[in-house]
Amino acid sequence: MGELRGEPLTPALIAEIHRIVTEGTLDDPATAGRPQLPGEERVVVMDMEGNVLHAPPPAEQLPERMEALCAFANGESGTSYVPPVVRAIVVHFMLSFDHPFVDGNGRTARVLFYWSMLNQDYWLTEFLSISRLLKRKQAQYGRSFLHCEQDEGDLTYFIAAQLGIISQAITDLHDYLDRKVSQTRNLQRAVSALAGHLNHRQIALLQNAIKKPDARYTVRSHSRSHNVTVQTARTDLQALEGQGLLTRVPEGRGFAWLPVGDLRKVLGLSG
Incomplete structure (x- = not known):
């Protein structure tokens, strides 16, 4: 649109x-x-x-x-x-x-x-998610439409109902943004606590893993993402595995690392 x-x-x-x-x-x-x-x-x-x-x-x-x-x-x-x-x-x-x-x-x-x-x-x-709210309030939507027809085309009913939907959508958006800000701050605090034990590449990987719990990391992908040698990438991943933050699984002739299932809890994050 x-x-x-x-x-x-x-x-x-x-x-x-x-x-x-x-x-x-x-x-x-x-x-x-x-x-x-x-x-x-x-x-x-x-x-x-x-x-x-x-x-x-x-x-x-x-x-x-x-x-x-x-x-x-x-x-x-x-x-x-x-x-x-x-x-x-x-x-x-x-x-x-x-x-x-x-x-x-x-x-x-x-x-x-x-x-x-x-x-x-x-x-x-x-x-704004207007359609989602309209689906939840189909009866109200229909009544406001019918009231307009029954009252000689007075659109006040429909306008008032839609303004209510828009107001709720704005409130929902603010609530969503507040949650995301809180989650980001919690993540920053958790990562800051690990800063003395992890390098910037490992911190970036964990930030990505929080956002994408289904992500898979390999030595090659980590090496390319941060422009480091294969050995350095392997050391990064093995260190995160050793701290219980990643799980290693076989993949082809090598391995891939996945975020542990309770990564948010391990890092002390809520939600």
Whole structure:
């Protein structure tokens, strides 16, 4: 999505986004990137009991409605000032309401939300997990959509619900970053305590092993990574094995070293 953030929204770009997000998932691959056509039976939104929750506009109206959506998204519709996040939410709603494709409309609408936020320089949006939260709150999402239809198109319900989702996503991101900062600090303290016993190459290897518990290290790979002789690389690895930080296993005609299963615990790291 990042590479498209500077592109103006067009029906062709929406079609391309739909092709990307539905690749390999559609019953009929020929419908990827193609809005429904006049004469085709429109795909409606139904609940688990088969009741129609939303009947989208006729296919004959889709070209004009897609152009209107793009004009609004690009700020070319002549409307008064619209807060950027509200514009992005309304773009999401418009695509979902028009339901132009046979399938994948929800995925396409969520990508358009990201596009709109990034296009308006809200770069942090790229790191927010909106889709995960929407899946957890599908009932709330559906109710907010229906309330808009039942109240003469008042989008307040949908906007309020989406703002709640975005707020939770920001909180989740902050919590994630706090955890990562704490883990990094703990790792730095643990490694610092070993600094008197290990060289900088061994410390770098342990930092990598903490991040990648499934990593495998060989004399050749360690030698290349740090531009040292094979003998020096072997000495480094054997020393870490001797301190109970790596486990040696046969590999081909030689050996590989793996992080011990409880490396974080051995280093005194939490989590």
